[in-house]
Amino acid sequence: MILLTGGLGYLGSHMAAQIIEQGHEVVLVDNLSNSKIAVLDRLSQLTGRDISFVKIDVRDKAAMQEVFSQYPITQVVHFAGSKSVNESIQQPLDYYDNNVNSLISLLHVMKEAQVKTIVFSSTAAIYGEPESLPIPESARQAPITPYGRSKQICEQILQDFSNAEQGWKIAVLRYFNPAGAHSSGIIGEVPNGIPNNLVPYIAQVARDERPFLQVFGNDYNTIDGTGVRDFIHVQDLIDGHTKALAWLSTQPQAFEVLNLGRGEGVSVKQMLDAFSKAVGHELPYKVVARRDGDSASVYADASRANCLLGWQATRTVDEMAIDTWRFYEKLA
Numbered sequence: 001m002i003l004l005t006g007g008l009g010y011l012g013s014h015m016a017a018q019i020i021e022q023g024h025e026v027v028l029v030d031n032l033s034n035s036k037i038a039v040l041d042r043l044s045q046l047t048g049r050d051i052s053f054v055k056i057d058v059r060d061k062a063a064m065q066e067v068f069s070q071y072p073i074t075q076v077v078h079f080a081g082s083k084s085v086n087e088s089i090q091q092p093l094d095y096y097d098n099n100v101n102s103l104i105s106l107l108h109v110m111k112e113a114q115v116k117t118i119v120f121s122s123t124a125a126i127y128g129e130p131e132s133l134p135i136p137e138s139a140r141q142a143p144i145t146p147y148g149r150s151k152q153i154c155e156q157i158l159q160d161f162s163n164a165e166q167g168w169k170i171a172v173l174r175y176f177n178p179a180g181a182h183s184s185g186i187i188g189e190v191p192n193g194i195p196n197n198l199v200p201y202i203a204q205v206a207r208d209e210r211p212f213l214q215v216f217g218n219d220y221n222t223i224d225g226t227g228v229r230d231f232i233h234v235q236d237l238i239d240g241h242t243k244a245l246a247w248l249s250t251q252p253q254a255f256e257v258l259n260l261g262r263g264e265g266v267s268v269k270q271m272l273d274a275f276s277k278a279v280g281h282e283l284p285y286k287v288v289a290r291r292d293g294d295s296a297s298v299y300a301d302a303s304r305a306n307c308l309l310g311w312q313a314t315r316t317v318d319e320m321a322i323d324t325w326r327f328y329e330k331l332a
């Protein structure tokens with residue numbers, strides 16, 4: 001049985017849908033801090049199954065011990081965490097507490113329960129401003145926000161723990177820019193307030209909830225002057241997790257760090273155009289000043305995940321836009 005922490009979040013819910021479909025047993029835990037309980041019903045609707053769910057905070061050790069004693073868990077994917085870059089600058093202690101302490105507590109509980117496989121959600125934010133492109137896993141690490149630094153600390157904890165312990169199988173996955181939604185339109189990234197990230201913001205413009213997209217700068221040295229990122233379809237990202245779990249299960253012991261991206265840069269303007277095509281009309285935008293802390297271009301060298309796992313992202317930017325829109329169009 002696979003435990004997904006943050007199981008009702010954007011990535012957790014897509015992973016749950018995929019692995020249930022593949023015939024795995026899952027249990028989800030989530031503290032609902034940035035997700036909604038309605039996602040559980042949607043997952044049941046999607047999979048035709050009752051899904052085991054426990055509302056707890058991963059830092060609550062006693063509650064987590066109870067989950068491990070109640071369910072025959074063999075593998076863990078630790079999605080739970082705080083991920084807003086802006087919020088992390090305002091509330092650094094909350095970010096370090098939630099992201100770092102939840103990992104430490106989880107590892108203690110796993111160790112007690114003799115469950116030794118974990119896939120950890122990390123981020124390309126660990127690299128900060130890239131020195132060269134595409135970015136390999138070995139690139140310099142220079143995160144520029146408490147969010148990125150909290151994930152960097154988690155990676156170091158996992159590395160140290162792996163060195164000290166026998167038989168642990170650990171994969172650290174560094175995500176680039178997840179986008180898109182399940183092709184059913186039933187689950188997706190549930191918006192929470194004013195989005196900071198590009199794709200949810202464009203989706204709200206498409207729903208007429210915002211008057212226009214603010215494009216943060218069009219004077220970068222990129223294809224059209226707008227920022228370039230490595231957007232990756234959430235289903236491709238989840239494929240990377242299931243492949244990582246399958247690979248870990250063949251290893252006696254492992255510690256691997258892998259980039260998950262398409263390895264291709266797509267500009268803000270190109271993403272906006274893909275979305276306009278999906279919606280069926282031009283979406284309004286205004287060019288405004290650059291956003292502090294943004295790099296011109298960020299994209300992955302994802303060849304390591306390809307070599308090791310046989311994984312490669314296959315879904316296009318058009319599919320990301322179409323699937324995101326299908327989900328948002330249905331939102332109440």
Ligand code: UD1
Pocket residue numbers: 085086123124125147148176177178196197198199201213214215216217226227228229268291293294298
């Ligand atoms: C951000 C975070 C990163 C996190 C990722 C999650 C920063 C510096 N980095 O990445 O740590 O892992 O989200 O997906 O915040 N843009 C606009 N208008 C908007 C919003 C964004 O033009 O309203 C542009 C940005 O300038 C950037 C691109 O769109 O060029 C992508 O921005 P965003 O979706 O926020 O992702 P990142 O900044 O790459």
